[in-house]
Amino acid sequence: MPAWxxxxxxxxxKIITKNLSPDLSVVVLCYQTGKNTETxxxxxxxxxxSNNITNYELVLVGNYHPxxxxxxxxxxxxxxxxxxFVKFVAKPKQGMxxxxxxxxxxxxxxxxxxxxxxxxxxxxxxxxxxxxxxxxSDCDLVKTFRxxxxxxxxxxxxxxxxxxxxxxxxxxxxxxxxxxxxxxFSRSALNKLHLCSNDWFIDAEIMILARRHKLIIKEIPTxxxxxxxxxxxxxxxxxxxxxxxLIIFRIKEFKK
Numbered sequence: 001m002p003a004w005x006x007x008x009x010x011x012x013x014k015i016i017t018k019n020l021s022p023d024l025s026v027v028v029l030c031y032q033t034g035k036n037t038e039t040x041x042x043x044x045x046x047x048x049x050s051n052n053i054t055n056y057e058l059v060l061v062g063n064y065h066p067x068x069x070x071x072x073x074x075x076x077x078x079x080x081x082x083x084x085f086v087k088f089v090a091k092p093k094q095g096m097x098x099x100x101x102x103x104x105x106x107x108x109x110x111x112x113x114x115x116x117x118x119x120x121x122x123x124x125x126x127x128x129x130x131x132x133x134x135x136x137s138d139c140d141l142v143k144t145f146r147x148x149x150x151x152x153x154x155x156x157x158x159x160x161x162x163x164x165x166x167x168x169x170x171x172x173x174x175x176x177x178x179x180x181x182x183x184x185f186s187r188s189a190l191n192k193l194h195l196c197s198n199d200w201f202i203d204a205e206i207m208i209l210a211r212r213h214k215l216i217i218k219e220i221p222t223x224x225x226x227x228x229x230x231x232x233x234x235x236x237x238x239x240x241x242x243x244x245x246l247i248i249f250r251i252k253e254f255k256k
Contacts, residue, residue: 022085024056024131025110026182029100030072030118031063037075041086043124051128060088060118061104095198102195102202114184121225122181129220130184140189140215141206144222145177158239165243166204169250170211176219179203189215201245208249 026044030037041058048056060079062072073090080086089103101115112134116122122144130142146159159179166178183206185193193209195202210217 022055022057022110023112024053025059025108025113026056026127027059027061027101027104027108027113027115028118029097029104029115030060030076031097031100032070032072033062033075033118034071035075036120037062037072037118038079040118040120040124041079041083044127045083047124047128051132053128053131056085057108057110058083058086059104059108060086061100062088062090063093063100063103064090066092096200098195098197098199098202098205102198105190105195111187112184113187113190114182116182123222123225126182126220126222127184130182133218133220134184134186137218138216139186139218141183141185141210141217143177143183143217143219144180145175145219146180146224147221148223161239162204162242165246166207169246170208170253172211175207175217178207180219180222180224189213197245199241199245201242204242204246205249208253212253 028037028040028044030040033040037060041060044058048054060076062070062076064070064073076088076090080088087107089107091103093099104115105113112131114127114130116124116127126144130144133139134142159177163175163178167174181203183203189210192213192215193206195205195209197205207217
């Protein structure tokens with residue numbers, strides 16, 4: 001399977017909008033979301049229209065494992081051909097979620113950059129909520145925190161442990177939910193972070209670096225839906241990897 005790139009654009013009567021310099025970029029992580037991506041993208045378009053958000057681009061990330069059945073790259077290619085405000089990246093995997101996120105951030109061109117998972121667990125209307133909040137405030141970063149979760153007791157326990165260890169190792173700043181999305185940055189804030197994680201730790205890295213740079217951060221409440229058609233991609237080994245990375249970053253902080 002080739003590495004896809006954005007290609008031909010449909011005739012002008014099929015294009016909804018075309019923004020060469022978007023105010024908002026939404027990076028959607030679409031790992032193995034397949035045809036469900038179409039519904040997710042169309043829902044974003046409708047929601048933005050109802051909220052009078054017009055100057056935006058969608059950056060779809062569908063990196064894949066060669067040899068593994070996955071129609072996501074082709075779905076993304078077709079969406080990019082249909083909508084001029086959609087671009088995508090779909091390359092053979094060289095990392096996990098962190099690498100995917102950084103792949104999308106690299107090609108996002110907006111003044112504000114939001115990140116959301118494309119699996120449907122996070123309410124689409126949260127994108128407009130964090131965007132409006134960061135536009136109307138002096139915040140550098142706005143994110144959600146989950147007050148209700150539909151993904152089971154095990155994931156809730158993991159989240160409580162993650163956040164407790166984070167607060168213990170990085171005192172002075174209290175974040176309710178470091179892994180929750182969407183997250184949205186100003187362009188200047190994102191440029192300060194220089195993210196490098198390739199795995200599930202990248203959400204924690206964002207918050208650690210935001211703390212280091214004394215960014216102004218706001219959290220707003222949200223609900224988190226249950227995945228109906230697949231299990232979580234977060235494996236048990238990821239817990240130990242996460243804790244190890246937290247300790248490594250804590251040691252780096254001591255050295256600064």
